[in-house]
Amino acid sequence: MNVTIEYGIVGVPEHHIKVTHQLPPQYAAYRCDFSEPILMTSPAVDIIYHTAVANGCSLTNNVFVVKEPVQLLPKAKDPLSTLCCMIQGSINMSYANLTTIPLLQGQYNCFHVTGPQQPTLFVPGVYEVQYYQFSRDLLAYHSNHSKLASNWVYKIDMGMPAHLTPTPGIIWEGMHHLNRELKFCIVNTPLRRTWLAGKLQELLILVLEQQDSSIIPSSQDVTFNTIKAFISNNLDKELSISQLASTYFISASKLRQSFIKYCGMSFSDYQLKVRLERARSLCIDRDVSIAHIAYIVGYKNPSALTKVYKNYYGETPSETRRSRSSE
Incomplete structure (x- = not known):
């Protein structure tokens, strides 16, 4: 599949997994406009992928329709630097060094991902994640002006998997609207891919500014403020x-x-x-x-x-x- 992150389904035989480019009517609401969908179905979970690439960066939307408790194993074909926005649902992700990282609805986190990660448990429900992958060159361009970008480039060059936002960011109103704008944008010409690359850079700059200037609050403050922001959005x-x-x-x-x-x-x-x-x-x-x-x-x-x-x-x-x- 032409996706930046694939998900293995722990305990489900491969012959029970099917891949198609056709979305059934019950999944029509999960269609994005920026690319054609890929649907992976299994008895435990159905996963809908959308991915678009622009100037070495990419936009990905994944929806997980979980029908029974299941462990999913994220796998990146190549090392990637990604901003992960939890649009719907919350999970406790098992990271490469066996730590658990909460990915809560309405929050974002930044990662450098290398190779297979640890299996993460999903309980029945619907989960939606929007990923943004950034090239090393783009992050390096901003590294002289951003502590986060500088640390990000260091982790890339060291080949180290890293969780770069120990305090998760809250998806504020502007970021919420930008997520939706990108989800429903049409990327079908070279000019539109250039437009998408500009939007991805805009999003990255906003995140770097917020992370570099934020004061680390308590986890309770972050969770409650995330809930308030989610209500507003x-x-x-x-x-x-x-x-x-x-x-x-x-x-x-x-x-x-x-x-x-x-x-x-x-x-x-x-x-x-x-x-x-x-x-x-x-x-x-x-x-x-x-x-x-x-x-x-x-x-x-x-x-x-x-x-x-x-x-x-x-x-x-x-x-x-x-x-x-x-x-």
């Missing part, structure tokens, strides 16, 4: 406290307490606050229809948004827009 989704607690490997009661402690309100009140603040911002700052705003912040129709919005702000979204436009 996914206002159109129905999220529950139990679902989030399970995804982030914490108890529902502890997560409820965290919202009270750090936000001064319940999870449902926090979610409502963030949704309506985003709706208000869109009413004020952007030329977006009220119907589309309702969709963006998770309401089925404009009437549902208007009712909740007026109860919260004392005016309708249309009144907010008119009052701000007249100022």
